[in-house]
Amino acid sequence: xxxxxxxxxxxxxxxxxxxxxxxxxxxxxxxxxxxxxxxxxxxxxxxxxxxxxxxxxxxxxxxxxxxxxxxxxxxxxxxxxxxxxxxxxxxxxxxxxxxxxxxxxxxxxxxxxxxxxxxxxxxxxxxxxxxxxxxxxxxxxxxxxxxxxxxxxxxxxxxxxxxxxxxxxxxxxxxxxxxxxxxxxxxxxxxxxxxxxxxxxxxxxxxxxxxxxxxxxxxxxxxxxxxxxxxxxxxxxxxxxxxxxxxxxxxxxxxxxxxxxxxxxxxxxxxxxxxx
Numbered sequence: 001x002x003x004x005x006x007x008x009x010x011x012x013x014x015x016x017x018x019x020x021x022x023x024x025x026x027x028x029x030x031x032x033x034x035x036x037x038x039x040x041x042x043x044x045x046x047x048x049x050x051x052x053x054x055x056x057x058x059x060x061x062x063x064x065x066x067x068x069x070x071x072x073x074x075x076x077x078x079x080x081x082x083x084x085x086x087x088x089x090x091x092x093x094x095x096x097x098x099x100x101x102x103x104x105x106x107x108x109x110x111x112x113x114x115x116x117x118x119x120x121x122x123x124x125x126x127x128x129x130x131x132x133x134x135x136x137x138x139x140x141x142x143x144x145x146x147x148x149x150x151x152x153x154x155x156x157x158x159x160x161x162x163x164x165x166x167x168x169x170x171x172x173x174x175x176x177x178x179x180x181x182x183x184x185x186x187x188x189x190x191x192x193x194x195x196x197x198x199x200x201x202x203x204x205x206x207x208x209x210x211x212x213x214x215x216x217x218x219x220x221x222x223x224x225x226x227x228x229x230x231x232x233x234x235x236x237x238x239x240x241x242x243x244x245x246x247x248x249x250x251x252x253x254x255x256x257x258x259x260x261x262x263x264x265x266x267x268x269x270x271x272x273x274x275x276x
Contacts, residue, residue, distance in 0.1 A: 001043055001044075001045060002045060002046065003043075003046070003047050003048065003049050003052065004046060004047070004048045004049065005048075005049050010046075013043065013052075015036055015040070018036055018052070019033070021056075022035055022036070022056065022060070022067075022071065024213065025060060025068070025070040025071035026064070026066060026067045026070055027060060027063065027064070027067045031063055031067075035056055035059045035060065038055075038059060039052060039055050039056060042055065056071065057071055057072055061224055064271070065223075065224045065225055065264075065268040065271070066271035066272045068224050069218065069223055069268065069272055070212075070213070070218070070222070070272070072222050072224070073209070073212055073218065073222055074200060074209075076218070076221040077090070077208065078135075078138065078179060079219075079221035079231070080134070080179070080219060080221060081134055082136055083134070084132060084133075086219075086235050086240065087132055087134045087179060088105070088118050088119060088132045089104065089240050090219050090240050090241075091119060091130065091132055091177050091198075092119050092121075093217065093240050093241050094208075095119070095130070097215060098123075099123060100121040100122060100123045101121065101122045102119055102120065102122075103119070103164065104118065104119050104120075105117075105118065108157060109160070110153070110156035110157045110159075110160065111156050111157075111159045111160060112156050113156065115157055117129045117130075117131075117157075118131055118132045120164055120165075120171070122164070122169075126173060127164060127169055127170065127172060128171065128172070128174060128175055129154060129157065129171050129173075129174055129175070130174075130175040130176075130177060131150045131153075131175070132176075132177050132178070133146055133176065133177070133178040134178070134179055135178065135179060135180045138180060140180050141180055141181050141183050141186075142176070142178045142181070142182050142183070142199075143182075143183045143185065144183060144186045144188075146178075146182075146186060147176060147189045147190045147195050147197075148189065150174065150176050150195065151174070151189075151193050151195060154195075157171050158170060158171050158172065173196065174196065175196040175197070175198060176190065176195060176196070176197055176198070177197075177198040177208075178198075178199045178200075179199075179200060179208070180200055181199050181200055181202065182197055182199050182202060187202065216242070216272060216273045216274075217241060217243070218241065218243075219240060219241060220234045220242055220244075222272075223242065223265065223268055223269070223272075225261070225264045225265045225268045226257075226265060230255055230256075230257065233255040233256075234251065234255060237254065237255070239251055242269055242273065243273055245265070246269055246270065247266070249262055252265060
């Protein structure tokens with residue numbers, strides 16, 4: 001059976017890949033197998049992978065909200081757009097979870113021109129700039145032009161000293177983060193130039209996907225017990241991670257959630273924060 005990906009590419013349906021993604025969401029083998037059987041009954045030649053995903057998500061949600069939330073992670077990160085402002089905040093939170101100090105949206109005078117830096121991070125007295133590249137579509141990729149451009153900005157900034165976290169500090173490292181993927185040429189140039197890359201599936205150990213599952217760093221946009229409007233209200237309150245809602249009735253009340261619904265939301269939050 002052939003299916004159509006987001007990009008328009010036609011591939012053979014891979015049941016093992018679907019089972020793996022369901023198991024990674026936290027579903028047990030029995031549930032994953034039952035969902036696969038139901039999807040196989042409805043599948044037809046030329047069906048889109050998006051339709052298959054929606055069906056699997058709906059079936060998971062009937063079973064356990066937190067499993068559906070994990071399964072929905074990639075789409076949830078895309079909901080941190082459209083401009084990517086909240087994506088930058090989310091990435092800053094990921095670094096903070098690894099004991100980095102962070103600053104966002106910093107404007108610095110380079111040797112030649114001014115630069116707006118998305119995120120500055122410091123750990124062990126080393127400072128790095130982080131450039132975030134947000135894409136609204138899951139099939140979009142950051143090509144080699146992105147690290148070429150960022151590397152030139154880094155070189156313009158690294159020659160000067162700044163008052164960043166303290167006085168007279170230099171930027172000595174560089175990161176590029178995207179919510180989708182990097183092309184092979186982008187990865188090759190970054191590795192050759194000493195640029196750190198972070199994407200949905202890169203590097204193999206420590207990608208956005210694996211960091212979430214290992215450390216429970218899920219964005220609030222993945223919660224299935226909240227509406228899109230309610231998630232946006234939380235983002236406006238600077239509630240970016242699900243972890244920030246643990247035992248937090250105050251912010252949920254502030255966005256207009258009823259007491260009965262708060263119980264359901266906090267239950268999903270607690271389940272999501274049980275890391276593997």
